Amino acid sequence: MFPTPVEKIAAPWRWGYKLAVPIVLILWLLPLLGVMMTSIRPASDLAQGNYFGVPSTIALGNYLEVFANTPMGTYIWNSFKVTIPTVIGAVALSCLTGFALAVYKFKSNLLVFFMFVAGNFVPFQILMVPVRDLTLNMGLYDTSMGLVLFHIAFQTGFCTLFMRNFIKALPFELIEAARVEGVSELKIFWFIVLPLMRPAIAALSVLIFTFIWNDYFWATVLVQGSHALPVTAGIFSLNGQWVAQWQLVSAGSIVAAMPPVIMFFLMQKHFIAGLTLGATKG
Structure with missing residues (x-):
């Protein structure tokens, strides 16, 4: 086998x-x-x-030269402004939705869960026009906030799938014992379930940080001006108008790749623990 x-x-x-x-x-x-x-x-x-x-x-x-003669610093700062709030928002929402779907037995539980999962299978390219029109109507086009809100909405489905399955693997007896003692559901989540989810939160944060930081498609669809352009889309503008400055583009690419790499090595222990927890029994 x-x-x-x-x-x-x-x-x-x-x-x-x-x-x-x-x-x-x-x-x-x-x-x-x-x-x-x-x-x-x-x-x-x-x-x-x-x-x-x-x-x-x-x-x-x-x-x-990349930092002295180009807006590379601004692009990196824009990426942090988009990536960090997205990671916080998507992971926080998925902890709540994953807890609700894993712990509570209610009608349409599986239907709601399947809706979260189904969103991951929608080709994001077909959403380009409606999402762009939506951000224009809401006044969020060409802003960092528009990118943040879209990424949170789009990543919450995968994060919920991850968190729900993780919480399902936790011993349900802990929650039952707390309920017998009269602990409220909010305190059960905050003081019992959430501390046990730390490896999963660390692993998911690294994954989502990498996904959003390396996003190029939506950075070019929803943003135009350099004031909000993330680094993935901004690197191409490092080329000169008449001469291709590939040495600057390459240097900018190496610099842009460093934050996800650094985050992975800093969180490597928790990342591997979160991915492998529950892989064996006994």
């Missing part, structure tokens, strides 16, 4: 596996390595067609 461990397969297959892993890893990392090399390549190399060779000099000044 389960795949055979690598240590137990035949020797030729085991050696083939050990040989294939580094090759696949190198191929997977090649685009990232190319971007990193371009980010420290001087503009003169690119003008002479040296796109893939060794840089003539190490131009670390590209990273300083």
Whole structure:
């Protein structure tokens, strides 16, 4: 039923596996390595067609130029203004909805849960026109608040699915014992269930932070001006009007990728615990 461990397969297959892993890893990392090399390549190399060779000099000044001569700092700040409220809003709502759907038995419980799940299967491209029109009518177009509200609404479905299944795996006897003692439902959620959800909250926060930070589609659909443009959409504007400044675009891309990477390593312990909790019994 389960795949055979690598240590137990035949020797030729085991050696083939050990040989294939580094090759696949190198191929997977090649685009990232190319971007990193371009980010420290001087503009003169690119003008002479040296796109893939060794840089003539190490131009670390590209990273300083990105912040000194472009609105890169504003774009990063805009991304934080969109991502952090979205993570807080989506995770907070999903904790409440997940608790209600997991603990309370009421009519249409499964129907409501399926509605949350079904929202994850709607292709977001078909929502482009109605969502854009809605933000225009509400006066939220070209604002950070419009992006925040949309992302919270769109991510709550997945977050609710995650939280509901997590709470379902908790021992229900804890809630029953608290009810017997006369503890209110709000205190049961706040003092009993919520502390047990910390690994799930950490894992979900990392996932949602990465999803929203790397979003490009809605950043270009719902925002136009640089005052609210997130970093994913703003990087393309680092190109000059007549000359493509790929060294700046590459340096900006590396800088833009750092916050999710840093957050993952800071939350790695809780992230893995949240994903694997409940995977085994006993």
